[in-house]
Amino acid sequence: MSPTLRELLEKIKISSPVRYDEPLSAHTTFRVGGPADAFVLVRTAKDVAEARAAAASCGTGFLALGAGANIVVSDSGFRGIVCDMAGLDSIENLGSTLSAGAGVRMDRLCESALGLSLSGLEFVYGMPGSVGGAVYMNARCYERSISDVLAWTEVLTVDGTVERLPFEPGSFGYKKSPFQGTGDVILGAGFTLVPGDGESIRAEMVDHRRDRESKGHYRFPCAGSVFKNDRAFGMPTGRIIDSLGLKGRSIGGAQVAPFHGNIIVNTGAATALDIKRLTDLVGKTVRERTGFVLEPEIIFIGDFEG
Numbered sequence: 001m002s003p004t005l006r007e008l009l010e011k012i013k014i015s016s017p018v019r020y021d022e023p024l025s026a027h028t029t030f031r032v033g034g035p036a037d038a039f040v041l042v043r044t045a046k047d048v049a050e051a052r053a054a055a056a057s058c059g060t061g062f063l064a065l066g067a068g069a070n071i072v073v074s075d076s077g078f079r080g081i082v083c084d085m086a087g088l089d090s091i092e093n094l095g096s097t098l099s100a101g102a103g104v105r106m107d108r109l110c111e112s113a114l115g116l117s118l119s120g121l122e123f124v125y126g127m128p129g130s131v132g133g134a135v136y137m138n139a140r141c142y143e144r145s146i147s148d149v150l151a152w153t154e155v156l157t158v159d160g161t162v163e164r165l166p167f168e169p170g171s172f173g174y175k176k177s178p179f180q181g182t183g184d185v186i187l188g189a190g191f192t193l194v195p196g197d198g199e200s201i202r203a204e205m206v207d208h209r210r211d212r213e214s215k216g217h218y219r220f221p222c223a224g225s226v227f228k229n230d231r232a233f234g235m236p237t238g239r240i241i242d243s244l245g246l247k248g249r250s251i252g253g254a255q256v257a258p259f260h261g262n263i264i265v266n267t268g269a270a271t272a273l274d275i276k277r278l279t280d281l282v283g284k285t286v287r288e289r290t291g292f293v294l295e296p297e298i299i300f301i302g303d304f305e306g
Ligand SMILES: Cc1cc2nc3c(=O)[nH]c(=O)nc-3n(C[C@H](O)[C@H](O)[C@H](O)COP(=O)(O)OP(=O)(O)OC[C@H]3O[C@@H](n4cnc5c(N)ncnc54)[C@H](O)[C@@H]3O)c2cc1C
Pocket: 029, 063, 064, 065, 066, 067, 068, 069, 070, 071, 085, 102, 127, 128, 129, 130, 131, 132, 133, 134, 135, 136, 137, 138, 139, 140, 141, 179, 184, 185, 186, 187, 217, 218, 222, 223, 224, 225, 299
């Protein structure tokens, strides 16, 4: 009989801490999600590789987790190993390039750049997320994308090798990166910044955070925009949703934010299924009433059928 995941992880003596049946609601900004079979708080690239190999040899799932700010994990949880990347948290100043581990929170990276009077990351200050998640999603706000400042990405490829990939503009697009769906794990990234004036950098960062506060981003658990924008729609997705009277619509504890059509919030007791059903309802209503097909930006993980 082949070993269970737990037996295998105990046998390979992975050096990073491992928890079993860890509730993922504690690790997502929506505050929903059932347990992960195994949850590894990785500290080294080697442990990421070993955890992924263990998942493969047990024929079970593997998920690289950043700050959990763009995912909805199902109520039944995740079958397999979740690697919490937060332990890959180094930041290094290489002149005009800042190098950061995948687990570094974006706000911390922005504050480090500010401390060095390096400009380029101000736009992303206040956006929840990690370096790995921001690169994977090619996060975008205030008309700028992470790819605008990306110098290189270090990945653990599906073959188990570590490679530093220089930024290639053609492989990134609007909220698209070449890492989506490949199985590569982002270990870190370098960002090209330029010397700037500390006070101006700080002022822009503060402006962006205040703007998010005024738009209600931090008022309730959520994962930011639910659907992508699309120039072909002629207006932001949130405005289309508003125009159909969907603001405030709720299913269980999930609600289309009364203050923003493209944000679904957890009003307190939402389940992941509530969020999924409400997302589906909004997508269906928009399709039926306008013909526009919305593409979800948030990622649903796990089983939503059972
Ligand atoms: C209040 C709020 C406001 C937001 N505003 C914006 C916004 O303005 N613009 C925007 O683009 N997004 C926004 N978001 C969404 C979110 O902040 C971004 O998508 C962010 O980049 C997600 O990063 P994360 O580390 O939380 O990724 P996670 O949610 O942890 O993961 C997202 C995906 O990336 C993958 N991933 C994460 N780390 C790695 C890694 N190291 N290697 C490989 N794959 C990895 C995961 O497996 C998953 O598929 C917002 C969210 C919130 C809660």
